[in-house]
Amino acid sequence: MSPALERRGVGLVVTAPSGAGKTTVTRKLIALEPALALSISVTTRRPRPGEREGVHYYYRDREAFCRLAEGGALLEWAEVYGQGYGTPRAAVEASFAAGRDVAFDIDWQGWRQLRRAMPDDMVGVFLLPPSASALRERLVGRAGDSEADIARRLAAADEDLSHWNEYDYVLVNDDLEACVAALRSILAAARLARSRQAGLAAFVESLQARPRLG
Numbered sequence: 001m002s003p004a005l006e007r008r009g010v011g012l013v014v015t016a017p018s019g020a021g022k023t024t025v026t027r028k029l030i031a032l033e034p035a036l037a038l039s040i041s042v043t044t045r046r047p048r049p050g051e052r053e054g055v056h057y058y059y060r061d062r063e064a065f066c067r068l069a070e071g072g073a074l075l076e077w078a079e080v081y082g083q084g085y086g087t088p089r090a091a092v093e094a095s096f097a098a099g100r101d102v103a104f105d106i107d108w109q110g111w112r113q114l115r116r117a118m119p120d121d122m123v124g125v126f127l128l129p130p131s132a133s134a135l136r137e138r139l140v141g142r143a144g145d146s147e148a149d150i151a152r153r154l155a156a157a158d159e160d161l162s163h164w165n166e167y168d169y170v171l172v173n174d175d176l177e178a179c180v181a182a183l184r185s186i187l188a189a190a191r192l193a194r195s196r197q198a199g200l201a202a203f204v205e206s207l208q209a210r211p212r213l214g
C-alpha cells in the first residue's frame with residue numbers, strides 16, 4: 001500500500017431528536033460504505049418489533065449495564081429518555097487501530113464524551129427534521145414505542161434540538177436520499193483530512209527523494 005493510503009479511522013457521530021431519522025440515515029450510509037462499520041450500543045430499553053440482539057442493540061438489564069459502565073467497558077454512556085445507553089469500547093478501538101471508520105448513532109451527551117475523549121478521531125453531524133409536524137408524524141408512525149414513550153420523546157425534542165450548534169455539520173433530513181448523499185460527502189471529506197492521512201509525511205518525503213529527471 002502506498003504510504004499516502006495509510007490512514008486513521010474516522011468516527012462519524014450522528015445525533016438528532018428522536019424520530020428525525022438518524023437510524024434510517026446511518027443504516028443506509030453503512031449499506032453504501034463497506035469500510036464503515038456501525039457501533040452497536042448497549043441499552044436497557046426493550047427491543048422494538050423487528051429489532052434484533054447484536055444488530056440494533058445489545059439489550060441488557062440495568063444491573064448488567066451498570067457492571068459494563070463501572071468496569072470501563074463503555075467508551076461513553078448516558079441516560080436517555082429514562083434508559084441507559086452506551087458505546088462498547090473494544091469494537092471501536094479495534095476498528096480505529098485497523099484504520100476502519102465507525103458510525104455512531106448516539107445522543108448529544110455521548111457526542112460530548114467522545115469528542116472530549118478522542119478529539120482527533122471524531123466528526124459530529126446533527127440531523128434536523130424538515131418541520132415540527134414531520135417530527136411528530138415520524139415519531140407516531142414508527143411502530144413499537146408506547147404512547148407514553150412517544151410523549152416523552154416529543155417533550156424532550158426541544159432540549160435535544162438545542163444542541164445543534166455543538167456539531168461540525170448540520171443536515172435537514174427532508175429527502176432521505178439527498179440526506180444520505182450529503183452525509184456520504186461529509187465522510188469522504190473527513191477521510192481526506194490531513195490529520196487522518198497518517199502516511200502522508202513519509203509519502204511526500206519519498207516524492208522529494210526521487211531521482212531528478214534530465
Ligand code: ADP
Nearest residue numbers: 018019020021022023024138142173174175176
Ligand atoms: P431516529 O433514529 O432518529 O429516532 P428513525 O430512523 O427511527 O429515527 O426514523 C423515524 C421514522 O421516520 C421511521 O419510521 C423512518 O422510516 C421515518 N423516516 C426517516 N427518515 C425519513 C425521511 N427522510 N422522510 C420520511 N420518513 C423518514
Ligand code: 5GP
Nearest residue numbers: 041077078080085086087105106107109110
Ligand atoms: P432509541 O431508543 O430511539 O433507539 O434511541 C434513543 C436515543 O438514544 C437516541 O437519541 C440515540 O441516538 C441515543 N443512543 C443510542 N445509543 C446510544 C449510546 O450508545 N450512547 C448514547 N449517549 N446515546 C445513545
